[in-house]
Amino acid sequence: MIPFTYSRPSVAAEAVEAVTADPGASFLAGGTNLVDHLKLGIASPTALVDVRDVVGDQVEELPRGGVRIGAGVTNSELAAHPLIRARYPLLSSAVLAGASGQLRNMATTGGNLLQRTRCPYFQDVTTPCNKRAPGSGCSALEGYGRDNAVLGASEQCVATHPSDMAVALLALEAVVRVLGPSGEREVPLEAFHRLPGADPERDTVLEHGELITAVDLPAPPKGARSAYRKVRDRSSYAFALVSVAVIVRVQSEQIADARIAFGGVAHAPWRAHRAEEALRDRLVTEASFRVAAETEFVEARTGRENAFKVPLAVNTCAAVLRSLTGATR
């Protein structure tokens, strides 16, 4: 670990300015991902700028039924917040499915969105990895491939995004509020995380020095039911093999509308537009659920070790739809 300076500004613009002006600087929030990366040698900033005094730590109501989540709200506080539990139980469930009690007490909303892949080669500086060392190659293509993405991957990188929270936020159509050197901008979560393409070193569309200040949620869809389901190797304290967030509204035995997002299948949390389209106006039956979920994965590309993810994701999605709609056939 190389030495670094530490500062803790009290004004957001100062934090942005400090990181923008210094290519070696990095924001620090809860530290649960970044401190690990300092130790592993994956990140080697020469200046850390602590953002905890400049990003909000409150969940506030917005006009028209939405909420604003300060980027500094911890994962624990978010999951336990009365407004979130009442209006967005899907989000509470997803956050509670991640990490451990201690980690959720440290981890922040902003940091959670920006956590990096758990690809074992990314975390091992002795192996080639295009995300960590652009141009060095991708060890996961021929190596251990059980965690690899099945959708939207490239020849350069097949990593998956590890966040549970982000999968729920995607289904809830969250908007990320960002402060940069030239002011504020809003990025819909769906446009926030990138697919790897030819430059997998970039996880998101954020530029160096851009600060996440908050995440806005629109009012939850009326009359809909929702659930988050995570499948993993042990029942707690493990990352997802696949996960799914579903919001569905049924009207006279038919799917009026559905929103579906998958975790563990791609470089970004994955919004399943094809499956949603295939469900519209369908009768609530097992057959329609399966056909819709399978539609999402027609272009899946799998390897030796991760082919199981496709049936796992399809089955999980169908099971969640079944339990939410009470389908009996």
Next chain:
Amino acid sequence: MGPAGSCAHDRLTGVLTGKPSGNETRSRSGRKPALDTTITLTVDGERRELTVDNRTTLLDALRDGLGVYSPKKGCDHGQCGACTVLLSGRRILSCLALAVAHDGAEVTTAAGLGEGEELHPVAQAFLNHDGFQCGYCTPGQICSAVGMLAEVDQGWPSHVTEDLGAPVEFDEAEIRERMSGNLCRCGAYPGIVDAIREASR
């Protein structure tokens, strides 16, 4: 131990002497940027001041800097819970917290939970129920349990809480889920669960 261990010696020297650990960089202006910081921590009720290399974790500051050996280093990567301490009553992992980011913090370790000679009720329950064998994970388990019971008192739900809108029904499944961040190589889990169940009454 990899990159973390290779500079542990430098870091420890920095922690103990309060002097920069040698390989510091110079800023473009030629002025030395501060790579060490003097912080105060209130540890188990006692106010302590120390100078840390900014790279020092809270865990290393406690153990190597202040000689507080109650929190343990298991994995040093957030994966085992042995380093759990309470920060203003909230359980956290001291191996992933930078000491410099917690200047002024109130830290409670398992050693500081009791009143004088008297064990904290959670610690006493671990004793009553054989909640440990080698004891390495135990300070982390106990801090985690104390923090977790406070979370339950505040009505915080967990992954296994059926109804997010209703009060928590605190049963064995809740204990196991909420304590999943604390691993025990000796497998003392049945005793740990019994101890926590008793302490929660």
